[in-house]
Amino acid sequence: MQLYQPADDRIRVGVDVVHVDRVSRFAAEHRGRLDVVWTPLELAHGAGRASEAQHLAVRFAAKEALLKALGTGLGPGMSWTDIEVLNDRRGRPVLKLGGRVAAWAAAHGMRAADVSLSHTPTIAFAVVLVLASATPV
Amino acid sequence: MTEEETLNAVCEAVTDALGLDEDEVTPQSTITGELGAESIDLLDILFRIERLTGTRVQAGDLANYIQGGMTDEEFGTENDMVSAVGLAHLKTVMPQLDIDALVDSLPAEEVISHLTVANLATIVTRYAAVPAG
Numbered sequence: 001m002q003l004y005q006p007a008d009d010r011i012r013v014g015v016d017v018v019h020v021d022r023v024s025r026f027a028a029e030h031r032g033r034l035d036v037v038w039t040p041l042e043l044a045h046g047a048g049r050a051s052e053a054q055h056l057a058v059r060f061a062a063k064e065a066l067l068k069a070l071g072t073g074l075g076p077g078m079s080w081t082d083i084e085v086l087n088d089r090r091g092r093p094v095l096k097l098g099g100r101v102a103a104w105a106a107a108h109g110m111r112a113a114d115v116s117l118s119h120t121p122t123i124a125f126a127v128v129l130v131l132a133s134a135t136p137v
Numbered sequence: 138m139t140e141e142e143t144l145n146a147v148c149e150a151v152t153d154a155l156g157l158d159e160d161e162v163t164p165q166s167t168i169t170g171e172l173g174a175e176s177i178d179l180l181d182i183l184f185r186i187e188r189l190t191g192t193r194v195q196a197g198d199l200a201n202y203i204q205g206g207m208t209d210e211e212f213g214t215e216n217d218m219v220s221a222v223g224l225a226h227l228k229t230v231m232p233q234l235d236i237d238a239l240v241d242s243l244p245a246e247e248v249i250s251h252l253t254v255a256n257l258a259t260i261v262t263r264y265a266a267v268p269a270g
Contacts, residue, residue: 022175026180029184036180060177064176071246072209073246073249074176074196075197075200075204075209076197076200076201076204077197079195080180080196
């Protein structure tokens with residue numbers, strides 16, 4: 001079996017698992033600072049839901065998974081809110097990048113990214129796939 | 138706030154955020170290494186430190202401080218190991234590291250795992266001395 005990889009591109013994958021109760025405790029402890037981690041749209045989408053902690057946890061997992069796929073941690077000047085996890089019209093999750101993360105991704109040849117989310121009441125899981133040019137710009 | 142008070146505050150923040158007993162956290166404990174803190178824990182720790190000390194250190198600032206303002210290309214080699222100039226800087230922010238033993242063998246992405254409670258307290262002290270910009 002041979003791995004298929006386009007000659008001009010590199011495929012990168014990142015995964016992350018987050019314990020929902022850890023995010024729940026974090027949110028309860030720092031209710032007034034959640035906008036450091038999640039964007040207004042992310043917070044609004046989960047607000048008032050019984051499953052708010054799952055909503056926030058799986059989005060945090062997606063942010064982590066993207067950074068892993070890009071091969072960086074939260075680097076100098078980057079913010080968690082530089083990575084936004086939204087839903088398209090059909091409810092499918094999509095990634096929107098801004099700030100230093102978007103700049104870093106562009107500088108390292110990122111052409112596209114896709115994300116898949118899953119969670120139970122206790123575990124949140126995200127997979128991110130990044131397509132990047134073999135030769136960074 | 139004195140350096141000792143800052144260190145005590147950082148110990149308290151780490152202990153509470155990670156749900157550990159006081160005797161499990163020492164100034165020499167590595168936060169993400171030995172104590173097992175993950176990203177969400179590190180955020181929790183930084184928020185608690187701010188509440189206890191009044192000094193705000195953001196996660197991205199932490200990376201910038203540890204990396205000494207260098208670009209990734211300056212800080213790491215083509216093999217993603219910390220470069221010579223990167224190691225020289227690390228000696229100033231993580232003085233406990235045996236730099237000579239880490240030449241060409243410290244993956245850049247693993248640097249954060251060497252950050253100790255005392256290192257973080259030093260960073261907080263230095264940020265406290267500089268007005269937020």
